[in-house]
Amino acid sequence: MITIDTGTDGGPIEVRMSGEIAGADYEDTLVPAIESALQDHDSIRMLVIAGDDFKGFDLGAVWADTKLGLSHWKGFDRIAMVTDTGWLRTSIRLASPLLPCPAQVFLLADIEAARRWLRESLGAIHIIDLGGPCIQVRLLGDIDPDAYKQAEGDLDARIRDRDGFRLLLDLTEFTGWQGVSALAAHFSLAREHAALPDRVAVVGNKRWQHMAQRLMGRFLNAENRFFDEADAIAAREWLSSP
Known part of the structure; x- marks a missing residue:
């Protein structure tokens, strides 16, 4: 499941992932939230939280994630991934040099540091x-x-x-x-x-x-x-x- 908190001050979008993420979670929840935000802003910053209850992605979600990245390649300004899941942390670190925007990985205990990083000037x-x-x-x-x-x-x-x-x-x-x-x-x-x-x-x-x-x-x-x-x-x- 994916839940979205868009905030009220134009700040980063917060995305919480739990359970096993399916393609429908992207299509029905995440993609509409991103496209709505991009109507008001040229680019967005996103905080993605995958807690202890996160179980991974099914194949539909992997494909949906790929399509999302390609269709909104220039729409992201900065992405912070907050998780203790080892394979996910490693994947983001390996992919970050190829991403179109800055991306950092934080532990769950450091979620406030992730929020500060998204808001500060680098x-x-x-x-x-x-x-x-x-x-x-x-x-x-x-x-x-x-x-x-x-x-x-x-x-x-x-x-x-x-x-x-x-x-x-x-x-x-x-x-x-x-x-x-x-x-x-x-x-x-x-x-x-x-x-x-x-x-x-x-x-x-x-x-x-x-x-x-x-x-x-x-x-x-x-x-x-x-x-x-x-x-x-x-x-x-x-x-x-x-």
Whole structure:
């Protein structure tokens, strides 16, 4: 059986699973709740609770789950699975890198931590005016698709307001992307703005970031360099130099 709590504040949908889940549970309960929520929101966050009385899925439920994921692939913003069931925890962990949104697994005793994780901001993109043609884009934490949506309009507006464009990309506190859709949003934003800057400084503190800068240089028309975190001031000076 599946029961749904949609809440009253536009917060995450809470889904409780008990007994053996059948395809009809998806079709009659879960799918209508998700489709109703997506009429009011571009994407949703979902808390799935499989307690000690959860017995598993029948084949119809497995197929219904697959159809639900494919038909609403871009509709999920974040998913938290709360369960003590070992095989289910392992399955979610293995699948999470391939999901279009961030997904985390929590024990039943940590359900409040799961609720907090669904509501909190995981990462951010800060855009800072450095004066003249120079703009700093600072990536913080684990970035989700919403962060890219919010940053895109701000970046476009700042580029329009200046003569020329030089970019300082600060990766010193960047820890990764939250799901496949966030990675796709990153490359979409990069592709749309790749031809605009005439100089790019990448500041980081990890080897992969230096490698990424070298790879990025193959696609940019701009002069670009990597600077270690300790040389952040030198990066700004190089960026603003004639």
